[in-house]
Amino acid sequence: MTERDAWSEQLRRGGLELAILLTLAPGRRYGLEIIRHLEAFTDLIVTEGTVYPILSRLTRDGLLAAEWVAGEGPHPRKYYRLTAAGRTRLAEMTDHWNTFTAKIARLIRAAEPRP
Amino acid sequence: MTERDAWSEQLRRGGLELAILLTLAPGRRYGLEIIRHLEAFTDLIVTEGTVYPILSRLTRDGLLAAEWVAGEGPHPRKYYRLTAAGRTRLAEMTDHWNTFTAKIARLIRAAEPRP
DNA sequence: GCCTCATACTTGGTGTCACGATGTATAAGA
DNA sequence: TCTTATACATCGTGACACCAAGTATGAGGC
Numbered sequence: 001m002t003e004r005d006a007w008s009e010q011l012r013r014g015g016l017e018l019a020i021l022l023t024l025a026p027g028r029r030y031g032l033e034i035i036r037h038l039e040a041f042t043d044l045i046v047t048e049g050t051v052y053p054i055l056s057r058l059t060r061d062g063l064l065a066a067e068w069v070a071g072e073g074p075h076p077r078k079y080y081r082l083t084a085a086g087r088t089r090l091a092e093m094t095d096h097w098n099t100f101t102a103k104i105a106r107l108i109r110a111a112e113p114r115p
Numbered sequence: 116m117t118e119r120d121a122w123s124e125q126l127r128r129g130g131l132e133l134a135i136l137l138t139l140a141p142g143r144r145y146g147l148e149i150i151r152h153l154e155a156f157t158d159l160i161v162t163e164g165t166v167y168p169i170l171s172r173l174t175r176d177g178l179l180a181a182e183w184v185a186g187e188g189p190h191p192r193k194y195y196r197l198t199a200a201g202r203t204r205l206a207e208m209t210d211h212w213n214t215f216t217a218k219i220a221r222l223i224r225a226a227e228p229r230p
Numbered sequence: 231g232c233c234t235c236a237t238a239c240t241t242g243g244t245g246t247c248a249c250g251a252t253g254t255a256t257a258a259g260a
Numbered sequence: 261t262c263t264t265a266t267a268c269a270t271c272g273t274g275a276c277a278c279c280a281a282g283t284a285t286g287a288g289g290c
Contacts, residue, residue: 014127
């Protein structure tokens with residue numbers, strides 16, 4: 001299904017992981033907070049079923065550290081923050097992102113009708 | 116395996132289809148030619164096993180048209196060109212790409228240490 | 231005429247991953 | 261007590277790039 005926007009889903013696949021790490025760069029945040037921030041700040045709609053698996057994977061890989069905090073809200077929250085490894089990795093990924101988008105941008109310019 | 120660069124592969128997934136369509140925007144090209152052009156023009160390394168399935172899918176979806184041409188090289192070549200639908204779709208995708216990268220760029224700026 | 235070698239396209243199997251749906255738990259408010 | 265909002269977790273699914281191996285064609289050497 002969803003033949004139309006199958007591609008945009010593909011596109012997100014690469015970007016979402018980076019987007020989540022970037023969201024955590026300024027400081028710790030919990031799951032739903034990340035979702036709301038992404039939507040408010042970039043119009044990127046992501047659901048829980050998408051974000052939680054990514055957060056789990058990033059934590060398992062040592063890029064994030066998780067910490068339960070109770071008493072702040074109606075429900076205990078699991079806060080995530082970047083580890084040192086996560087920060088290093090984020091820098092690498094940002095770098096990679098920039099060079100990759102530059103390549104695509106170059107193709108886009110080459111594809112435009114001659115000016 | 117390849118835990119390290121698993122992400123960069125993910126990133127390519129979204130961009131490759133766009134990159135291939137962009138490569139075909141100026142005119143028709145055949146499979147290996149697309150691979151060589153991407154490598155020469157953008158340093159993007161893609162193998163046959165990656166490109167041909169994408170070309171098949173895009174053709175099946177009506178975005179590309181294929182045509183066998185013999186006598187040009189040592190082997191008959193299958194040339195691909197954008198259809199009208201493909202051109203429309205390419206414009207949509209380019210648009211989508213631009214807005215998406217703008218969102219990530221915004222996150223990157225927000226993640227930088229305050230200047 | 232045979233044998234490499236480069237060209238060119240094809241295909242099957244594999245692993246990864248976002249996404250939707252569903253479920254569980256907690257506590258405030260009516 | 262019953263609803264509602266918050267918050268996190270997970271299973272199943274389908275899509276898809278990638279690797280590897282395979283097929284076909286003709287040119288050049290000897």
